[in-house]
Amino acid sequence: MKTEHCRNRRESLGAYALGHLSAEERAGLEAHLEGCPGCRAEVDSLAGVALLLAHGNPANFGPAPKPSPELGKRIEATIGAERRSNRRRVRRRRFALALSGATAVAAVVLTVVVLSGDGEGVPQQRVEFAALPAGVDMAATLEPHAYGTEIHMYVSGMRSGTLCRVFLRGANGATVPAGTFRYRWGDDSRAVLSSALDLSRTEAIGVRAGGRTFFAPVDRGAAATDNRTEEDPT
Amino acid sequence: MQSGALTGERDVREAYAAHSGELYGFAMRSLGDSGLAEEAVQETFLRAWRAGDRFDPQIGSLRTWLFAILRNVVIDLGRARAARPRVAEGGIEPSVEPLEEALLAWQVEEAMRRIGEDHRRVLVETHYRGRPYAEVAEELGVPEGTVKSRVYYGLRALRVVLEEMGYED
Numbered sequence: 001m002k003t004e005h006c007r008n009r010r011e012s013l014g015a016y017a018l019g020h021l022s023a024e025e026r027a028g029l030e031a032h033l034e035g036c037p038g039c040r041a042e043v044d045s046l047a048g049v050a051l052l053l054a055h056g057n058p059a060n061f062g063p064a065p066k067p068s069p070e071l072g073k074r075i076e077a078t079i080g081a082e083r084r085s086n087r088r089r090v091r092r093r094r095f096a097l098a099l100s101g102a103t104a105v106a107a108v109v110l111t112v113v114v115l116s117g118d119g120e121g122v123p124q125q126r127v128e129f130a131a132l133p134a135g136v137d138m139a140a141t142l143e144p145h146a147y148g149t150e151i152h153m154y155v156s157g158m159r160s161g162t163l164c165r166v167f168l169r170g171a172n173g174a175t176v177p178a179g180t181f182r183y184r185w186g187d188d189s190r191a192v193l194s195s196a197l198d199l200s201r202t203e204a205i206g207v208r209a210g211g212r213t214f215f216a217p218v219d220r221g222a223a224a225t226d227n228r229t230e231e232d233p234t
Numbered sequence: 235m236q237s238g239a240l241t242g243e244r245d246v247r248e249a250y251a252a253h254s255g256e257l258y259g260f261a262m263r264s265l266g267d268s269g270l271a272e273e274a275v276q277e278t279f280l281r282a283w284r285a286g287d288r289f290d291p292q293i294g295s296l297r298t299w300l301f302a303i304l305r306n307v308v309i310d311l312g313r314a315r316a317a318r319p320r321v322a323e324g325g326i327e328p329s330v331e332p333l334e335e336a337l338l339a340w341q342v343e344e345a346m347r348r349i350g351e352d353h354r355r356v357l358v359e360t361h362y363r364g365r366p367y368a369e370v371a372e373e374l375g376v377p378e379g380t381v382k383s384r385v386y387y388g389l390r391a392l393r394v395v396l397e398e399m400g401y402e403d
Contacts, residue, residue, distance in 0.1 A: 011382055013386055014383075015367070046389050046390070049389055052342050053362075056343045056346055061346045061347060064344070065262045067255075067268075068268075071258075071276065078276065079280060082280070
């Protein structure tokens with residue numbers, strides 16, 4: 001009996017909270033509220049929302065305006081472009097390049113050191129990559145073998161974890177991979193790699209690292225001294 | 235990088251799908267110009283992406299964070315616009331109310347859009363237009379008690395929707 005009575009009252013609570021009831025209705029309801037904690041709590045929970053209504057403008061209750069369908073794509077494109085330019089900037093900063101790529105290759109200084117053989121009686125040669133980013137050192141020793149060329153890479157000063165891809169470029173311009181290694185900071189690593197290209201046919205050694213490629217020319221004459229049996233392809 | 239951070243392009247796409255409508259609605263309401271509103275939304279997602287690793291879902295929802303960014307963007311755009319007045323398009327008046335008020339108003343209006351048509355209708359007629367319940371009941375062809383109960387349930391629905399949108403008493 002009491003709950004039925006309460007439910008009827010309760011449905012007036014919205015009108016009450018919004019101040020829509022006549023003085024008479026209001027007095028009747030307030031008498032009920034006095035003795036009904038449940039309805040009082042309900043009024044309290046609606047009071048805040050009832051006050052908020054004044055902030056809305058019914059002229060704006062219609063369907064929400066929508067952005068043009070291309071907006072999402074435009075945002076993605078903008079973010080994509082910024083991401084790419086960030087990557088380039090980070091790369092540039094990381095290597096602190098003083099020279100542009102073209103100049104870097106042109107400015108490579110070659111140091112050929114004919115070392116004594118390592119037991120096989122064949123000459124090795126050491127090449128150095130000049131025009132490297134500040135703080136980076138990179139050199140290689142190339143050693144002819146029957147299977148091709150053994151390469152000892154010496155690297156320091158790169159960002160730790162940088163992947164280096166090494167290849168030899170033949171006199172005919174073709175490149176033959178020599179493998180990859182990862183430079184680890186503090187390791188000042190030497191990596192031993194090999195390529196199937198014969199040293200006597202090798203014109204240059206290339207290292208691709210951090211989005212840049214560095215070359216050091218190889219003196220074929222030095223390597224070819226003991227490889228005269230090999231027919232010169234030129 | 236914590237999970238939930240807005241750092242990948244896919245995160246941005248998902249966030250855009252979930253929140254761009256609301257953000258645009260608010261930007262449109264406060265700037266009154268569809269071009270400026272789109273600019274504001276674009277700038278909001280761009281700033282969110284740039285600061286994406288600073289977003290911490292433990293602290294607040296993505297939606298709240300995006301609205302906070304948009305709020306700043308709207309202030310910046312408003313300043314820029316003050317220097318070069320533009321004509322509003324589509325007959326929508328540029329809002330001149332302070333931003334906090336605009337955000338509150340937009341939330342109430344958005345909540346109104348989300349409740350049922352029956353509930354919205356009686357709230358508009360009785361509250362905003364101040365019409366007597368009997369008159370509204372007759373127009374709708376329902377008993378007066380029904381109008382009263384719809385006002386009650388409409389108000390409750392509004393409360394639930396506003397709470398979903400982050401409103402607290």
